[in-house]
Amino acid sequence: MKPIYIPKGAAKEYCNYALNIYTGCPHRCYYCFAPLVLHRNKEEFHSHVEPRKNIVEETRKQIEIYDIKDKLIQLCFTCDPYPTGYDTSTTREIIKLLKETGNHVQILTKGDGTRDFDLLDENDYYGITLDGTPTTDLIRANLNSLAEAHSRGIKTWVSFEPVTDDKAFFVELHLVSLIVDHVKIGKLNYFPSDIDWADFGKRAERLCKELEIDYYIKDSLREEMGK
Numbered sequence: 001m002k003p004i005y006i007p008k009g010a011a012k013e014y015c016n017y018a019l020n021i022y023t024g025c026p027h028r029c030y031y032c033f034a035p036l037v038l039h040r041n042k043e044e045f046h047s048h049v050e051p052r053k054n055i056v057e058e059t060r061k062q063i064e065i066y067d068i069k070d071k072l073i074q075l076c077f078t079c080d081p082y083p084t085g086y087d088t089s090t091t092r093e094i095i096k097l098l099k100e101t102g103n104h105v106q107i108l109t110k111g112d113g114t115r116d117f118d119l120l121d122e123n124d125y126y127g128i129t130l131d132g133t134p135t136t137d138l139i140r141a142n143l144n145s146l147a148e149a150h151s152r153g154i155k156t157w158v159s160f161e162p163v164t165d166d167k168a169f170f171v172e173l174h175l176v177s178l179i180v181d182h183v184k185i186g187k188l189n190y191f192p193s194d195i196d197w198a199d200f201g202k203r204a205e206r207l208c209k210e211l212e213i214d215y216y217i218k219d220s221l222r223e224e225m226g227k
């Protein structure tokens, strides 16, 4: 088992290395691709969440054998490092291990990672997903955690992928503009949407420039913009 891996395709646009800590994710995003990628039953994926077997030990072994250091590693792609309602102490152990061995983390969550901010520094990224679906309370909590990370000197980022509500996107981009170091913007794929992606992409890019936000537009949205 090699828990640290090199993502492919659209996932590679996020990070050069990744590690998935849990077997499932309770957040039930309707567009979640993880059960498909993992060949898992959707209901089981969302309801059965535990750390992957020996994940910390196997990661330690891999780091030692392959002398992995100075890598920025995404936590996670096929799960959330902070699955709401579950024990996430394994995430803390993984972050400790990665930092102790000279690596860095790029966290992406819909949960709450504030407990582990003491382990992070200016070489790490703490990120949240804003896709236009969360409740006001959840957005507020996530923005609070982003602001706290920013105030501690941890790099911050937001994944606006997939955009499910273009109006919400423009409001949220303004909201994070002063506390975010980087944003990624991607379209909703494989599900119906009435968003005019070419127009949306151009307006999104223009606003990022106006607000002086470092941004990356995912390839599938960039393709639409070129049409």
Ligand code: SF4
Binding pocket: 025, 026, 027, 028, 029, 031, 032, 033, 034, 077, 078, 079, 080, 110
């Ligand atoms: S947070 Fe990510 S892994 Fe979890 S359900 Fe949503 S898309 Fe899937």
